Amino acid sequence: MAGRAVAVRRWPGIGAAALVAALVLGTLLAVALRAEAGRGLGPSDWAAIRFTLVQSVLSAAISVALAIPVARALSRRRFFGRRVLITLLGAPFILPVIVAVLGLLAVFGRSGILNEALRWLGLPEVQVYGLHGVVLAHVFFNLPLATRLILQGWQQVPAERFRLAAQLGFGPREMWRVIEAPMLLRVVPPAAAVIFAICLSSFAVALTLGGGPKATTVELAIYQAFRFDFDLGRAALLSCVQLVLVGIAALVALKLSGNESFGAGLDRAVRRWDSAGLGRISLDSAVIALAVLFLLLPMSLVVIDGVLGIAKMPAQVWKAAGVSVVVSLGSTALMLAFALPIAIAAAGKSSWLEAIGLFGIASSPLVIGTGLFIVIYPIADPFDFAFPVTALVNAIMALPFALRILVGPTRDVVQGYGRLSLSLGLTGRQWLRIVYLPRMRAPLGFACGLTAALSMGDLGVIALFADPETATLPLQMYRLMGSYRMEAASGAALLLLVLSFGLFWLFDRGGRGHADS
Amino acid sequence: MKYLAFATGMMAATAAVAETPVLTVYTYDSFVSDWGPGPAVEAAFEETCGCDLKLVGAGDGAALLARLKLEGARSDADVVLGLDTSLTGAAAATGLFAPHGQTVTTDVPNPFGEAGSWDDANFLPYDWGYFAFVYDTTKLENAPASFEELAASDVKIVIQDPRSSTPGLGLLLWVKEQYGDGAAAMWEGLADNVVTVTKGWSEAYGLFLEGEADMVLSYTTSPAYHIIAEEDQSKAAAAFPSHYMQIEVAGKLAGTDQPELADQFLSFMVSDGFQSIIPTTNWMYPAFTPAAGVPDAFAAPIAPEQARLIATDKVQAIRDEALAEWLGALSQ
CATH class of the missing domain: 3.40.190.10 (Periplasmic binding protein-like II)
Structure with missing residues (x-):
């Protein structure tokens, strides 16, 4: 394997991963140690584990399966507004859960657009609530992420490969066998593992769209253990189950996906000779149109709802918005501090390091928050740490996405330029500045944008730590909803969407600069 | 200086x-x-x-x-x-x-x-306050006036999960207090009326306002918010023979x-x-x-004699049994 030619040291990455593991496992331990005698896992907990597993596997599999044609279409086509569209498609992923669910139900719900249309046509209505509803919602959230991750795989294929393929007269089948299938094998399993990990800790979405307690997930069981039974031991145990499941998923993904990259290219603009033909053009167009309809229709309903509410928002909302922007920039910086060293180390021999990152998203925010509370409380007032703690936890939650975005391109840089760098004596900081960072602009921008947006929209642990003066925008939105002010809450949701999206856009755009990727 | x-x-x-x-x-x-x-x-x-x-x-x-x-x-x-x-x-x-x-x-x-x-x-x-099912009078005529009528009707309701929500727990105790050993059967009767169960009150009320259900579990005072703050007279709380407090x-x-x-x-x-x-x-x-x-x-829709409550020292034991019945009836 070419992984040996690394111009940078591995220990900062291992250190950063150890810190992440310590935070996740340490908070879990803190909760477990604080527990009084509980009742252990009961039959209902096992039912929750089974359901969680089924819905996460289905959601991850369907998300990536649908993302492949969408990414392929987007990679083959160049059209006006393509870049805007790629950015816009990321929107569902960064919305607060409840807002996205309301948007989704406005389309698929009992009185949604779909059923109105079916009624009008005299056809039987469709029922969204059930396992299929849970999967539908998770695909809605994660299809954009899967698409971006897989699209990135296509973009990493050097332009020279396509040129060579065209010269050799590759048809679609050869193209698939020689270029696309190996690329997908490298990109898809880890992407599926990340989505599996997100769906594992789903709670409100699964319950609401699952239609009742048969859709009880592990996260809900943790919630119950914590606030209904105050059985901290069981909460910690259930959180362990989440970590074990994600550990297994990460191992499977690592096993399935190869490490080999396509080698370095000359950074020529990619031209595709395999995209002509009426059949392929109409297929790609149809796929893109369907994805846009599925993802952007619920979003536009959220926007329309929100416009009416903007005027009704109390002043506190604007203050909370400012707080949220600061916290989200803080978590972006923290994410970089963790993700860059881990990505560089994982690009070499230590590819298992990426798996550590997954722990952050799979572990219950309630357990991490409570653990941090237990740890901080004896030394200081947890309220004083509301912002740093929220920024830190949000950074850890975003870490797996960031790593997934960064590890592949980092590996390409390390494998493609490692030897040349070493022979030129470029190491350490110089290597970072001259070789690594310039080649990583686009993935770094995407990772930062995603982290900033996620951190904006995430309720996270702030709910455990916030006092009235220190609410973030999502928390403020929930408070508005909690006191009947649904219209003002829709306004706040729109503001949240605009801000998250703005941050995402700025970073993503800044990263891609002038390159036509 | x-x-x-x-x-x-x-x-x-x-x-x-x-x-x-x-x-x-x-x-x-x-x-x-x-x-x-x-x-x-x-x-x-x-x-x-x-x-x-x-x-x-x-x-x-x-x-x-x-x-x-x-x-x-x-x-x-x-x-x-x-x-x-x-x-x-x-x-x-x-x-x-x-x-x-x-x-x-x-x-x-x-x-x-x-x-x-x-x-x-x-x-x-x-x-x-009293827990009650709130509905939109312009959309639902003849709102059910008891759990029996609700179970027999095809009126759709959205409720909260008792494991994560206070009103959800209130409804659980309401049914248990009123029906005792018959609570499980009542939940089985209500199961096909329940559109979905949400994490908290906000989600449920939001779904109701979006038209996903005909009624939502809330409070008898909820319509007062719409009347006073929004000058909207269309919301009402269905009066049942008794209400949990x-x-x-x-x-x-x-x-x-x-x-x-x-x-x-x-x-x-x-x-x-x-x-x-x-x-x-x-x-x-x-x-x-x-x-x-x-x-x-x-104005309270019911007289104080119709108020129901489980004594605080008995709640702990009753709610675990009631939860098991609720889970059993709604998980099928």
Whole structure:
């Protein structure tokens, strides 16, 4: 394997991963140690584990399966507004859960657009609530992420490969066998593992769209253990189950996906000779149109709802918005501090390091928050740490996405330029500045944008730590909803969407600069 | 010199602030928001107490209790405001609370004893309400008037999960109290009416307003919000033969370093100054009707004899059994 030619040291990455593991496992331990005698896992907990597993596997599999044609279409086509569209498609992923669910139900719900249309046509209505509803919602959230991750795989294929393929007269089948299938094998399993990990800790979405307690997930069981039974031991145990499941998923993904990259290219603009033909053009167009309809229709309903509410928002909302922007920039910086060293180390021999990152998203925010509370409380007032703690936890939650975005391109840089760098004596900081960072602009921008947006929209642990003066925008939105002010809450949701999206856009755009990727 | 004078002034000011005693009250989130009772309560109490009232929001009632258990006797809280009668049994069992030592006559219906009497030694009530199914009168004619009628109808409802939501737990106890051993059968009858179950009240109410269900589990006072704040007369609460109550209470912590101020706050809480703020900010009935009365929109749809409640010391045992029945009936 070419992984040996690394111009940078591995220990900062291992250190950063150890810190992440310590935070996740340490908070879990803190909760477990604080527990009084509980009742252990009961039959209902096992039912929750089974359901969680089924819905996460289905959601991850369907998300990536649908993302492949969408990414392929987007990679083959160049059209006006393509870049805007790629950015816009990321929107569902960064919305607060409840807002996205309301948007989704406005389309698929009992009185949604779909059923109105079916009624009008005299056809039987469709029922969204059930396992299929849970999967539908998770695909809605994660299809954009899967698409971006897989699209990135296509973009990493050097332009020279396509040129060579065209010269050799590759048809679609050869193209698939020689270029696309190996690329997908490298990109898809880890992407599926990340989505599996997100769906594992789903709670409100699964319950609401699952239609009742048969859709009880592990996260809900943790919630119950914590606030209904105050059985901290069981909460910690259930959180362990989440970590074990994600550990297994990460191992499977690592096993399935190869490490080999396509080698370095000359950074020529990619031209595709395999995209002509009426059949392929109409297929790609149809796929893109369907994805846009599925993802952007619920979003536009959220926007329309929100416009009416903007005027009704109390002043506190604007203050909370400012707080949220600061916290989200803080978590972006923290994410970089963790993700860059881990990505560089994982690009070499230590590819298992990426798996550590997954722990952050799979572990219950309630357990991490409570653990941090237990740890901080004896030394200081947890309220004083509301912002740093929220920024830190949000950074850890975003870490797996960031790593997934960064590890592949980092590996390409390390494998493609490692030897040349070493022979030129470029190491350490110089290597970072001259070789690594310039080649990583686009993935770094995407990772930062995603982290900033996620951190904006995430309720996270702030709910455990916030006092009235220190609410973030999502928390403020929930408070508005909690006191009947649904219209003002829709306004706040729109503001949240605009801000998250703005941050995402700025970073993503800044990263891609002038390159036509 | 100017800077020195400024610095001295600042230090004097800081010292003055430091001497003002601080009363820390833990409560739920919606109490402390700008549009909740918090700001008005704080201003009114600080006028007379010569203190700084610090309201700290911590999730909802159940999260509040979990928070207290985590902090234990070292808690900074002097008063906890926002537990309800399904939590007070567990709260009293922690031993963290001190008796309030007050005798009050309340306007909260009392299903157990003499009207107006209040016999919880640790907690004092500040507001209360009836759980009820709220619907839109322009969309649903002939709203069901009992659980039996609801179960027999094809009216769709959205409810909250008792494991994560206070109203959800209220409904669980309501059905259990009314039907006892027949509660499981009642839930089986209701199962096909339940569109979905949500994590909390906000999600359920949001779904209802979006038209996903004909009725939502909320409070009899919910229509009052729409009438007063939105001038929307279309929402109503379905009157059932009996309604389960939620009584919200506050208590003083045994470990408080401000016992006098805490007592003073509890006395203020049961007075007109506090009680008149409650109806149009917390959208519940005040526990002690203020001299000015309550807005007309708050007219209770039922008589106090129809109020139902499970005694606080029995809630713990009953809710676990009721939860198992609920899970069994709705998981099929």
